[in-house]
Amino acid sequence: MKRFILYTLIAFTLLSCGGSEGRFRLKGEFEHLRQGEFYIYSNDGGTAGFDTIKIEDGQFDYETDLRDHAIYYLLYPNLSEQVIFGASGDVITIKGDARNLKSVEVKGSQPNEELTAFRLENKDKGLSGTREAAAAFIAQSPSSPVSVFLFKEYFLSYDDVSQGDVKKHYRALCKAQPDNLQLLSWQSDVENRGRLLKKGSSLPEFSFTLEDGRKVQASDYRGKPLLVHFWASWEGRSRAETFRVRRMLKGNQGKIEAVSISLDVNDAARKGIERMDSVSWTSYCDFQSWNSPLVKQFGIRSIPFYLLAGADGKVLAAGASYEKDIEPEIKKLFEPR
Structure with missing residues (x-):
């Protein structure tokens, strides 16, 4: 007993x-x-x-x-x-x-413990150093699910990584994990990364409905340059970017429009940032974060992200840095001729 x-x-x-x-x-x-x-x-x-x-x-x-x-x-x-x-x-x-x-x-579980070890070892290295460590991890452990995550986080999600490096790591992962459906779903993105928002391409024909019932679509902005801004209150770098949009609009009043698209899941957090930065331009959130149809339509892989289109709807510039990627093109638009 x-x-x-x-x-x-x-x-x-x-x-x-x-x-x-x-x-x-x-x-x-x-x-x-x-x-x-x-x-x-x-x-x-x-x-x-x-x-x-x-x-x-x-x-x-x-x-x-x-x-x-x-x-x-x-x-x-x-x-x-x-x-x-x-x-x-x-x-x-x-x-x-x-x-x-x-x-x-x-x-x-092994993947969580591997990623924890990676984070702790590289927490103070900055983006460049962490990306280098991620490349070494992928080369050493291409069959690990952590390698797939690191590839997306530090290579596929950035436009400043060379296409050669992205393809090299992607092929290594596919060889080690030929049945990984997530990897297979990224094939088109790997092959065409950067082309959707390439300079001279057409602005995606987006549309959405605001809380007050007003429908917003890309054609509403034909005739004026348009800045589209992707951000979220939970992402430290991007939540500080809305003030740049406000400053740009104030400095070029009436000459350019802006649309901010939030990847937030918490409406109070989003509106808190918008109140602090006096957001008065069109701002939208569908609370689907990375699953948002707009995020997929624009091919956004990281935030903050900016897209500048001309009055004809053609892309003039796109990138994660306002100062580097966007501001020089805006100055060109409005400098005296």
Whole structure:
């Protein structure tokens, strides 16, 4: 009888610690964070939309259906982002200090532990140094799902990386992971990156409906130059960019139009930034983040991102830097002739 009770206790312990097939569980513990909310989403089927995770006494426990694999994106209260690899049956744990989110540790599976080690080793290197480390990781471990993530994060998402480097890493990944559907879906993007928004190409024929019911479309802006600006309050670099648009419009009043497209999931956070920067031009958000049809239509892979079109609807400039990519072209438009 005692042996039976012992076996029962062991089995119960294993079941309580392990995950259930067809489910994914994410647990977390944070110092210096008593209560709050996280947002979690996935671009490859891990969630149907955006879920909210409640933090109580510095802890949370989130569980959802997952039949295969998915990559989750966790948005912290300070609006920075954490990547989590998920698989059916996984129980992943996050532990860290809310005052130092760069040093958060994610454990419970090899991909998450590999990415944690990569982050911690390269957290102070800057973009160039981290990209170099990512290239080395991809070369050494092309079969790892972490390599696929690093490829997208540091190579495919940037237009300043040479096409040769992008293709080299992409071929290595495809050779090591020939059945990876995500990699296969990027083939067209790898081959045609930069062409959609290439100088001289036509502005995408976008359209959307604002909260007040007003429909906005690309043809509304024919006859004047147009600056299209992609951003989000949760992305540190881009949330500081709306003031540049305001300053540009003020300096060229009546000569140029602007449209800001937000990848936010939290309306209050978005509107807080817009109030602070006195956004009075057309601004739109469909709360689908990277799944937004507009993001896909424009081929946006990173934010901030700017697109400048002339009065004829042809692209004059596009890029992530306002000062480098956009401002010189705007000056050309309005300089005395």
